[in-house]
Amino acid sequence: MTIEHLCGNGLATKAEMLFRQLTRVDDKVAFKNMIYGHVREGKPNFAFEMLTIMSKRGVESDVYAYVLLVVSF
Known part of the structure; x- marks a missing residue:
């Protein structure tokens, strides 16, 4: 919920710092919010990194x- 709020209000970088502090978070919704937040802020490379982490952890996307990632590039 906090991550969604931060990403929805132009604070994806701050959300990512919080996200990374929560070790081994495998929440599909949190990842999706991080991807959306970075795309919205014009940071597709960070969004791609989130998708890569998702894949490595076995979190289903x-x-x-x-689509968000492709559109952002």
């Missing part, structure tokens, strides 16, 4: 995350 959806088409929406990939």
